[in-house]
Amino acid sequence: MNVTSRRIMINKIVLTLSGMAALLGLFMLAWILGDVAVKGFSAINWQFFTELPAPPGTIGGGLANAIVGTLLMTLTAALIAVPFGVMAGTYLSEFGRETALGKVARFISDILVSAPSIVIGIFVYLVLVKPMGHFSGWAGACSLAIIMLPVVSRTTEEMLRLVPHEMREAALALGAPYWKMMTGVIYRAASKGIFTGVILAVARVAGETAPLLFTCLNSPYWMHSMNEPMANLTVVLFNYAMSPYDDWHRLAWGAAFLITMAVLIANITTRLLLSGGKRRLS
Amino acid sequence: MTDGNYHHWGDRLFRGLTATFAFGVAFLFLALVFVLWRESRPAIAQFGLSFLTSPTWNPVTINFGALIPIVGTLISTFLALLFAIPISLGIALFLAELAPHWLRAPFGTAIELLAAIPSIVYGMWGLFVLSPLLADHLQPWLQKCSGGLPLFAGPTMGIGMLTAGLVLTLMIIPFIASVTRDVFLMVPVHLKEAAYGMGCTTWEVVRDIMIPYGKKGIAGAVFLGMGRALGETMAVTFVIGNAYHLSWSLFAPGNSIASTLANEFTEADGTVYLASLIELGLVLFLITFVVLGLAQLWLRQGQQGGGKG
Numbered sequence: 001m002n003v004t005s006r007r008i009m010i011n012k013i014v015l016t017l018s019g020m021a022a023l024l025g026l027f028m029l030a031w032i033l034g035d036v037a038v039k040g041f042s043a044i045n046w047q048f049f050t051e052l053p054a055p056p057g058t059i060g061g062g063l064a065n066a067i068v069g070t071l072l073m074t075l076t077a078a079l080i081a082v083p084f085g086v087m088a089g090t091y092l093s094e095f096g097r098e099t100a101l102g103k104v105a106r107f108i109s110d111i112l113v114s115a116p117s118i119v120i121g122i123f124v125y126l127v128l129v130k131p132m133g134h135f136s137g138w139a140g141a142c143s144l145a146i147i148m149l150p151v152v153s154r155t156t157e158e159m160l161r162l163v164p165h166e167m168r169e170a171a172l173a174l175g176a177p178y179w180k181m182m183t184g185v186i187y188r189a190a191s192k193g194i195f196t197g198v199i200l201a202v203a204r205v206a207g208e209t210a211p212l213l214f215t216c217l218n219s220p221y222w223m224h225s226m227n228e229p230m231a232n233l234t235v236v237l238f239n240y241a242m243s244p245y246d247d248w249h250r251l252a253w254g255a256a257f258l259i260t261m262a263v264l265i266a267n268i269t270t271r272l273l274l275s276g277g278k279r280r281l282s
Numbered sequence: 283m284t285d286g287n288y289h290h291w292g293d294r295l296f297r298g299l300t301a302t303f304a305f306g307v308a309f310l311f312l313a314l315v316f317v318l319w320r321e322s323r324p325a326i327a328q329f330g331l332s333f334l335t336s337p338t339w340n341p342v343t344i345n346f347g348a349l350i351p352i353v354g355t356l357i358s359t360f361l362a363l364l365f366a367i368p369i370s371l372g373i374a375l376f377l378a379e380l381a382p383h384w385l386r387a388p389f390g391t392a393i394e395l396l397a398a399i400p401s402i403v404y405g406m407w408g409l410f411v412l413s414p415l416l417a418d419h420l421q422p423w424l425q426k427c428s429g430g431l432p433l434f435a436g437p438t439m440g441i442g443m444l445t446a447g448l449v450l451t452l453m454i455i456p457f458i459a460s461v462t463r464d465v466f467l468m469v470p471v472h473l474k475e476a477a478y479g480m481g482c483t484t485w486e487v488v489r490d491i492m493i494p495y496g497k498k499g500i501a502g503a504v505f506l507g508m509g510r511a512l513g514e515t516m517a518v519t520f521v522i523g524n525a526y527h528l529s530w531s532l533f534a535p536g537n538s539i540a541s542t543l544a545n546e547f548t549e550a551d552g553t554v555y556l557a558s559l560i561e562l563g564l565v566l567f568l569i570t571f572v573v574l575g576l577a578q579l580w581l582r583q584g585q586q587g588g589g590k591g
Binding site for chain 1 (some may be wrong): 290296303306377381389392408411459461506559567570571
């Protein structure tokens with residue numbers, strides 16, 4: 001075999017392998033989503049959304065309290081993390097491009113985005129759960145907020161940077177002070193991008209389990225306030241999947257289906273909203 | 283652009299306020315490290331550095347060493363990188379160079395959606411779907427082919443180090459692949475065209491132009507995936523087996539730092555037990571901090587002056 005045909009053959013082999021790797025990725029996505037859909041969908045019925053968990057062996061039972069708990073904690077987390085993150089992102093984009101504080105905060109945000117969430121759970125346990133003496137929905141929401149925060153601040157920074165210079169100059173030339181320019185013009189121009197960033201951050205924490213294990217724990221009952229242990233979908237999923245009961249496994253698949261669908265719909269919608277814009281990982 | 287009218291009191295207030303929140307992010311990080319350190323002092327005082335090297339983890343005799351969880355974390359991460367790096371590079375190459383243009387965006391999205399699936403769903407799928415398959419098919423086959431290699435010895439239960447590594451592989455592929463794709467796309471077109479013009483094949487362009495040009499970015503992508511794998515909790519807790527012993531076999535159940543924390547933290551009674559778990563968390567956080575810090579550094583250098591490093 002001469003040199004040229006060997007080179008062509010090696011090229012063909014590598015390109016085939018590359019295509020196979022891509023197909024493998026697609027296949028795994030379809031496999032996992034398919035299993036979750038098939039096993040989870042059969043568990044979804046009216047009772048699943050309306051009833052409390054039943055003891056093993058009893059017919060029926062649902063995860064109503066866990067669904068409400070997850071929604072409540074995720075919403076509270078967003079209410080804490082979004083204002084905080086948008087303000088921090090504003091500093092990074094507007095004032096802190098070259099300052100020491102800006103560089104440090106940006107670096108730390110980037111690290112916290114990928115930091116192990118279970119460690120954040122331990123941190124919140126130590127600063128909230130231990131002093132308060134009990135697990136609570138507040139502590140769960142705080143740990144989710146800490147996970148959301150760096151995502152929101154970095155997305156805000158990127159989205160504010162995408163707003164053209166000319167818009168700032170136009171507003172400033174009209175005599176608007178900087179804060180007025182930001183609130184009246186720049187935030188509005190970037191609102192779509194920031195909104196999608198927030199949705200992606202919410203989608204990410206909605207599936208988080210590790211930080212909730214030590215903060216809000218779990219509960220088989222309806223919550224009366226955020227100040228008590230709270231049921232939530234992911235921890236229930238964990239407990240049920242690890243249990244030996246088939247009924248509970250079925251409910252766990254149902255919970256997995258619900259969470260996965262919500263997260264995927266949020267991801268796909270925001271991508272469509274932002275199509276043409278910069279793609280980024282959730 | 284920051285030379286607007288700063289003398290306006292509202293502007294000073296606005297700038298001060300945003301700076302406070304940015305400082306808050308940095309403060310949160312410092313507080314995290316400080317609180318973990320403070321609360322793990324009982325364990326640090328009692329075990330010192332031997333905490334990191336002792337293989338004993340015994341709540342009854344209150345004797346704790348982190349060697350087994352640390353080794354488990356490293357082995358499962360190593361396995362994940364071993365499988366994920368070639369696959370991710372293949373996917374990135376496909377997305378950046380080979381796929382027809384109309385296919386690139388939807389295919390890229392599909393790969394990134396792998397990152398959106400919650401980790402607990404990966405864990406559950408690994409436990410109920412993947413591990414029975416491994417136990418019945420892949421593991422017996424590996425044992426037969428390897429001819430009694432200690433790496434594949436022992437009963438084929440389906441859960442253990444190998445399964446954890448495989449599930450982690452799936453979870454970090456989207457991160458490594460999509461960042462590497464972006465790195466490939468940043469290679470200047472004229473460099474690639476010059477090489478093609480000389481008669482290089484696609485593979486030669488990748489090997490001699492794109493990979494050398496983007497090596498820092500690719501290293502950053504790999505370390506990003508590594509950071510993810512080191513700290514991954516729920517997926518690993520489902521499939522690693524949660525047992526405290528060191529074994530040469532990849533089929534044997536083990537433990538990782540994160541899975542130990544997930545399993546034992548709420549059940550820990552006694553100051554030293556809890557402090558040991560917190561110290562374990564601190565160790566994990568510091569390891570991931572270094573790995574993710576390097577990842578960010580390389581990714582940034584790769585963006586600024588690709589190829590010069």
